Amino acid sequence: xxxxxxxxxxxxxxxxxxxNAWNIHPRxxxxxxxxxxxxxxxxxxAEKKGMETEIGEIHVPxxxxxxxxxxxxxxxxxxxxxxxxRFYPEHETKGKRVLLHFGAADQIAKVYLNGEYxxxxxxxxxxxxxxxxxxxxxxxxxxxxxVRDDLxxxxxxxxxRKKRGGMWYTPVSGIWQPVWLEYVPQNYIRxxxxxxxxxxxxxxxxxxxxEKTVTLSGGxxxxxxxxxxxxxxxxxxxxxxxxPYLYEFTLxxxxxxxxxxxALRTVSVGNANGQAYIFLNxxxxxxxxxxxxGYYSDGIYLAGSPExxxxxxxxxKKLGFDLLRKHAKVEPDIYYxxxxxxxxxxxxxxxxxxxxSFLLDTALPTVGIRRGLSRPAGxxxxxxxxxxxxxxxxALYDHPCVCAYTIFNxxxxxxxADRICRDMRLADPTRIWDTASxxxxxxxxxxRSVHVYFRKIRWKKDAKLPQVLSEFGGYACGIAGHVFxxxxxxxxxxxxxxxxxxxxxxxxxxxxxxxxxRNGLCTAVLTQVSDVEDETNGxxxxxxxxxxxNEEQMQRTEKALREAFQxxxxx
Numbered sequence: 187x188x189x190x191x192x193x194x195x196x197x198x199x200x201x202x203x204x205x206n207a208w209n210i211h212p213r214x215x216x217x218x219x220x221x222x223x224x225x226x227x228x229x230x231x232a233e234k235k236g237m238e239t240e241i242g243e244i245h246v247p248x249x250x251x252x253x254x255x256x257x258x259x260x261x262x263x264x265x266x267x268x269x270x271x272r273f274y275p276e277h278e279t280k281g282k283r284v285l286l287h288f289g290a291a292d293q294i295a296k297v298y299l300n301g302e303y304x305x306x307x308x309x310x311x312x313x314x315x316x317x318x319x320x321x322x323x324x325x326x327x328x329x330x331x332x333v334r335d336d337l338x339x340x341x342x343x344x345x346x347r348k349k350r351g352g353m354w355y356t357p358v359s360g361i362w363q364p365v366w367l368e369y370v371p372q373n374y375i376r377x378x379x380x381x382x383x384x385x386x387x388x389x390x391x392x393x394x395x396x397e398k399t400v401t402l403s404g405g406x407x408x409x410x411x412x413x414x415x416x417x418x419x420x421x422x423x424x425x426x427x428x429x430p431y432l433y434e435f436t437l438x439x440x441x442x443x444x445x446x447x448x449a450l451r452t453v454s455v456g457n458a459n460g461q462a463y464i465f466l467n468x469x470x471x472x473x474x475x476x477x478x479x480g481y482y483s484d485g486i487y488l489a490g491s492p493e494x495x496x497x498x499x500x501x502x503k504k505l506g507f508d509l510l511r512k513h514a515k516v517e518p519d520i521y522y523x524x525x526x527x528x529x530x531x532x533x534x535x536x537x538x539x540x541x542x543s544f545l546l547d548t549a550l551p552t553v554g555i556r557r558g559l560s561r562p563a564g565x566x567x568x569x570x571x572x573x574x575x576x577x578x579x580x581a582l583y584d585h586p587c588v589c590a591y592t593i594f595n596x597x598x599x600x601x602x603a604d605r606i607c608r609d610m611r612l613a614d615p616t617r618i619w620d621t622a623s624x625x626x627x628x629x630x631x632x633x634r635s636v637h638v639y640f641r642k643i644r645w646k647k648d649a650k651l652p653q654v655l656s657e658f659g660g661y662a663c664g665i666a667g668h669v670f671x672x673x674x675x676x677x678x679x680x681x682x683x684x685x686x687x688x689x690x691x692x693x694x695x696x697x698x699x700x701x702x703x704r705n706g707l708c709t710a711v712l713t714q715v716s717d718v719e720d721e722t723n724g725x726x727x728x729x730x731x732x733x734x735x736n737e738e739q740m741q742r743t744e745k746a747l748r749e750a751f752q753x754x755x756x757x
Contacts, residue, residue, distance in 0.1 A: 196253070197483035197484070197668065197670060197728055197729040198483070198484060198729060198731075199482055199483060199484050199489070199490055199494060199729050199730045199731070200494075200497070200730060200731070201482075201484075201489055201490035201491045201493045201494035201497065201730070202254055202484045202485070202490030202491065203490075204491055205226075205245070206225075206226070207490065207491030207492065207493070208223070208225045208247055208364050208491065208492070209223040209225050209226070210223075210492065210520070212287070212289055212363070212364040212366055212518065212519060212520060213287075213519050214446075214447070214519065214520065214523040215378065215380075215446045215447060215519070215523065215584050215585070216375075216377075216378050216444050216446055217444060217445040217446070218368060218369075218370065218442075218443070218444055218445075219443075220277045220278075220282075220368065220369035220370075221277075221366055221367060221368045221369065222273075222275070222276045222277065222366060222367040222368075222369075223364065223365075223366050224246070224271055224273060224329070224364075224365040224366055224367060225246050225247055225364050225365060225366075226245065226246065227243045227244070227245060227246075228243070228244050228246050228269050228270060228271045229242075229243060229244075229269070229270040229271075230242060230243070230244040230250065230257060230267060230268070230269055230270075231267075231268040231270075232261070232262070232265045232266070232267060232268070233265065233266050233267075233268050233332070234262075234264045234265045234266075235264065238268060241257060241259065242256070242257065243256060244256060244257050244269070246269070246271075246361050246364075246365060247289065247361055247362060247363050247364045247365065247488060248362065248485045248486075248488055249292070249358035249359060249360055249361070249362040249485075249486055249487050249488070250267065250358075250359060250360050251356055251357065251358050251359065251486055252358070252484065252485045252486040252487070252488070253484055253485075254484045254485045254488075254490055255485075260356075260357060260359065261335055261359045261360075266332055266333060266334040266335075267331075267332065267333045267334075267335075267359065267360045268330065268331075268332050269329075269330065269331040269332075269333070269360070269361060270328065270329065270330055270331075271328075271329045271331075271365075272326060272327065272328055272329075273327050273329065273367075274325055274326060274327070275322065275324070275325075275327070275367070275369075277369040278369070279319075279322065279324065279369065281371075281372065282319075282369045282370060282371065282372070283317060283319045283369075283370050283371070283372060283374065284317070284318050284319050284322050284367060284368070284369055284370075285315050285316070285317055285318070285367065285368040285369075285370060286299070286304070286315065286316045286317075286318045286329075286365075286366075286367055287313065287314075287315050287364075287365065287366050287367070287368060288307070288313060288314050288315075288361065288363070288365050289313050289362075289363020289364045289365070289518050289519070290310060290311055290312065290313060290361075290362055290363040290516075290518075291307065291310070291331070291333050291360060291361045291362070291363075292310030292311075292333070292335050292358055292359050292360065292362060293308070293309065293310040293333075293334065293335045293336070293337075293338060293341050293343075293359070294306065294307070294308050294333065294334045294335070295307045295314075295331060295332070295333045295361075296331070296332045296333075297316055297329075297330070297331050297332075298329070298330040298331075298332075299318050299321040299322065299327060299328070299329055299330075300321050300322075300323060300327055300328055301328075302320075302321040304316045304318060304321065308341065308570065308573075309341055309342060309570065309573060309574055309577065310335070310341065310342065310343070310537075311342060311344075311515070311516040311537050311574065311577070311578070312516070312573075312574065312577035312578070312581065313363070313519075313577075313581060318367075331361065333359065333360045333361065335357075335359035335360070337357060339539060339540055339541050339567070340539060340540075340564070340566045340567040340570055341539055341570050341574075342536070342537035342538065342539045342570070342571065342574045343357075343537070343538070343539060344514035344515050344537045344538065345479065345513075345514050345515075346358065350719065351674070351720060352674075352676045352720055352721075353676065353720075353721065355479075355481060355486075355718060355719050356486055356719065358486055358487045362487045362488055363488065363518045364518065370442060371440060371441045371442045373393065373394055373395055373439075373440060373442070374393055374394060374439075374442045375391050375392070375393050375394045375437065375439055375442055375444055376391075376392045376393035376394075377391065377392045377393070377580075378390070378391055378437075378444070378446060378584065379391070379583060379584065380446075380448045380583070380584040381616065382448060382449060382450045382451060382452070382586070383450070383452060384422060384424060384450055384451075384452055384467060384468065385418060385419060385422050385450070386416050386417055386418045386419055386422075386450075387416070387417050387419065387433070387448050387450065388414065388415070388416045388417075389414070389415050389416075389417070389437070389448075390413060390414045391413050391414075391437070391439075392413065394413075394439035394440065394442060395439050395440045396411050396412065397409065397410070397411055397439070397440075398410055398411075398415075398437060398438065398439045399437070399438045399439075400415065400417065400435055400436070400437050400438075401435060401436050401437075401438075402417070402433055402434070402435045403433065403434040403435065404433070406419075406420075419433070419450060422450050423450065424449075424450050424451055424467050425449035425450060425451040425467075425526075425529075425586050426451070426466065426467065426529065427503075427508040427529040427530065427531060428529065429529070430449070430526065430527060430528060430529030430586075431449065431450075432447045432448070432449050432526060432527065432586075433447060433448050433449065433450070434446075434447045435447065435448070446584075447526075448584070448586070449526065449586035451466065451467055451586050452465075452466070452467055452468065452616070453465070453466060453589045453590070453616065453617055453618060454468075455618065455632055455633075455651075455652055456468075456470065458470045458755040459754070459755055459756075459757070460649055461649045461706045461754075461755075462649060462650060462651050462652050462653075462706075463652050463706075463708045463755070464589075464590075464618060464633070464652045464708055464709065466531075466589070470708065470751075470755050471708075472703070472708055472709070472710075472747055472748065472751035473508065473509040473531065473533075473589075473708065473709040473710070473711075474506060474507050474508050474509060474710065474744055474747055474748075475507060475508070475509030475510060475511055475531075475533065475709060475710065475711040475712070476502055476507050476509070476510055476511065476711060476712050476713075476714060476715050476725070477511050477513050477657060477711055477712065477713045477714040477715065478498070478510040478511060478512050478513060478714065478715045479513050479514070479515065479714060479715070479716070479718045480512060480513075480515045480517055480521075481716070481718045481719070481728075482494060482728075482730075483670065483728045483729045483730075484729075487515070488518070492520050492521075492524065494730065495517070495520065495521045495524050496524050496528070497730060498510075498715060498716070498726075498730070499524055499525055499528050499530045500528055501726065501733065502530070502715060502725075503528060503529070503530060504737060505725065505733075505735065505737060505740040505741070505744075506740050506741045506743065506744025506745075507530075507744070508529075508530065508531055509530070509531040509532070509533060509589075509709070509711070510525070510530055510531070510532055510533070510715065511532075511533040511534075511535065511592070511656065511657075511711045512532055512533070512534050512535055513535050513595070513714075514535055514537055514538060514595065515535070515537060516534070516537060516578055516581070516582075519581065522582060522585040522587055522588065523585070525585070525587035526585055526586055526587045529587075530587060531587055531588075531589045532585070532587045532588045532589065533589060533590040533591070533592065533620075533656075533711070534578070534582060534588055534590070534591050534592070535591075535592040535595055535623075536571075536574060536575055536578060536591065536592060536593050536594070537574060538594065538595055538598040538599045539567055539570065539571055539574075539599045540561070540563060540567055540598060540599030540600075540601075541561075541599075542598055543561075546561070546597065547596055547597045547598055548596070551596065551597065551624065551625040551626070552639075552640060561601075562601060563599065563601035563602070567599070567601075568601065568602070571599070571601075572606075575593075575606070575610065575613075576613070578591075579591075579610070579613050579614050583614060583616075588617065589617060589618060590617055590618035590619070590620060590632075590633075591610070591614075591617055591618070591619055591620065592620045592623045592635075592656070593606055593607060593610065593619065593620070593621050593622070594621065594622045594623065594626075595622075595623045595624060596623065596624040596625060596626075596637065597622070597624070597625060597626045600622060600626055603621050603622055603626075603628040603630070604621070604628050604629050604630040606621070607619055607621040607628065607630040607631060608630055611632075618632045618633060618652075619631065619632045619633075620632065620633050620635045620654065620656065621635075622635065623635045623637070623656045623657070624636070624637040624656065624657065625637070631651070632651070632652070633651055633652045633653070633654045633709075634648055634651040634652070634653055634654060635654045635656045636653075636654070636655055636656065637655075637656060637657040637658065638655060638657075638658045639657070639658065639659075639660055639678050639713075640678065642698060643655065643658060643698040643699065643702055644698075644702075645701070645702035645705040645706070645707050646705065647705040647706050648706065649706060652706075652708050652709070653702075653705070653706040653707045653708055653709070654707075654708070654709040654711075655699070655702065655707060655709065655710045655711065656709070656711050657711055657713055658694075658710065658711070658712060658713065659678075659691070659694065659712040659713045659714075659723070660677055660678035660679070660713040660714075660723045661677065661678065661679050661680075661681060661687055661690055661691060661694075661723055662675060662676070662677020662678070662679065662680045662681065662721070662722040662723040663677075663680070663681045663682070663683070663684060663686070663687040663722060663723075663734055664717075664722040665684070665722075665727050665732050665734060668717075668727035668728065668729055668731055668732050669717070669722060669727070669728070670717070670718075670719045670720065670728050671719065671720045674720055675720060675721075675722045676720040676721045676722065676723070677721060677722055677723040678723065680722075684732075684734045684735065684736070685736070687734055687735060688734075688735045688736040688739045688740075689739075691712075691735060691739075691740075691743070692739050692740075692742070692743050695710075695743045695746070695747065696743065696746060699747065700746060700747065700750045703747070703750045703751050703754055704750070704754060706754075708751070710747075716728055716730065
């Protein structure tokens with residue numbers, strides 16, 4: 187039997203029934219009424235050396251490798267995808283500008299409308315926008331998108347590998363986030379930047395006219411000139427995971443009106459009882475987290491519907507967690523908006539680039555050799571990584587859920603770490619920066635960040651920096667009928683039943699994490715939210731059909747962590 191025949195590609199999640207589920211506004215913090223979804227059926231071909239092979243109809247925004255795309259095929263060597271979509275404008279275009287938005291396309295996309303070349307985007311995780319006004323026709327329009335993905339290591343690629351297996355996953359390519367049109371005035375608000383404090387909100391914009399009016403849902407209205415205003419909020423209602431309060435508002439500029447929201451919250455580093463901690467809204471907080479890969483058995487890089495994102499977030503909250511470390515992937519904007527809504531903090535990874543070496547990046551660091559090992563990055567990789575950093579910060583800046591960033595994970599692609607950390611603090615001083623998660627400790631970082639998998643957690647006290655256990659656990663338990671690979675399962679310690687898994691996790695937290703809190707630990711990130719392909723170390727199965735852990739035990743564990751932390755910061 188060939189190995190691929192053992193894969194259960196048919197694992198279905200509960201979130202894939204509505205074929206139009208992604209035809210909702212993709213950008214909740216900058217919404218206009220005049221927009222048009224281009225998700226749905228497109229024609230797909232594979233082109234190689236100028237020769238096209240018709241593949242069939244693809245369901246955008248799902249990547250071609252996924253079952254929900256209706257294609258289930260990856261790019262072959264030397265090929266590129268060619269997408270075609272015929273559409274008709276659904277809104278008035280006279281006197282308007284029309285913008286074409288892509289959530290993400292992996293890795294290099296070129297866009298043509300009615301035979302006219304519009305532009306190119308490089309990188310598989312950032313959104314991009316093209317002004318299509320001059321190429322648009324009043325009725326029938328033909329859109330062509332070419333996407334090439336060679337898994338170039340000079341670009342960010344995350345956990346994708348052509349030869350998947352173990353901790354490496356099925357690669358994706360092509361369009362994998364929503365595509366949509368937006369109809370805007372000639373002078374329009376191009377961007378929005380929201381910076382909160384505990385008592386006010388600063389709103390910055392680019393574009394539009396000079397005079398603007400902002401109206402909050404509570405009745406506050408302010409007309410101002412220019413591109414910046416600070417509004418003091420009476421009786422401020424702070425955002426927390428327990429009470430994720432959002433202020434909705436509209437911003438009007440001439441004939442342009444956008445709807446958005448913000449939250450009042452701050453994230454910082456502070457000191458309590460002589461120990462540095464991460465502070466939320468001016469108070470030390472223990473972050474009880476999970477590693478979140480963001481993979482799904484039906485759509486791979488994309489949930490079958492936004493409800494899949496909501497289910498993950500709310501289920502993990504129900505199990506007592508308040509933090510998800512979004513690992514080696516940047517999600518669609520809707521994901522972060524749901525975290526804002528439901529009160530789930532996000533620790534966002536930058537997506538790694540560069541070659542991976544098992545010896546240098548895993549084996550030697552695991553046995554304790556974590557200094558003096560480095561590999562230089564070339565000019566192209568450095569430039570592309572900096573572009574990825576800038577795109578990610580700009581995309582996520584307004585989301586109150588995002589509390590911290592990881593720049594490098596376990597040495598993958600690590601270069602110029604101290605300089606990059608200094609630059610990123612200037613780019614976004616409102617978040618925590620974890621320069622090197624796991625090992626290869628830099629001089630510049632807001633936290634001490636450690637991974638522990640193959641030994642007991644014995645925490646060494648360090649009062650100077652907040653102490654972060656950014657990965658641990660990895661306990662595996664496969665559930666019959668809900669595993670991806672029937673032949674091989676991947677995890678760091680295996681259990682035969684959900685009951686045994688739940689007991690082991692409770693013991694791990696009570697006997698190893700709670701004592702570490704007494705030595706300054708303030709964040710613990712368990713591996714992981716869900717099974718992913720070969721990995722069966724999730725709290726839920728890959729298809730999200732089975733919650734493997736006992737809810738009461740997990741909540742009891744969460745209570746013990748909170749009590750231990752409260753005792754540590756007050757006594």
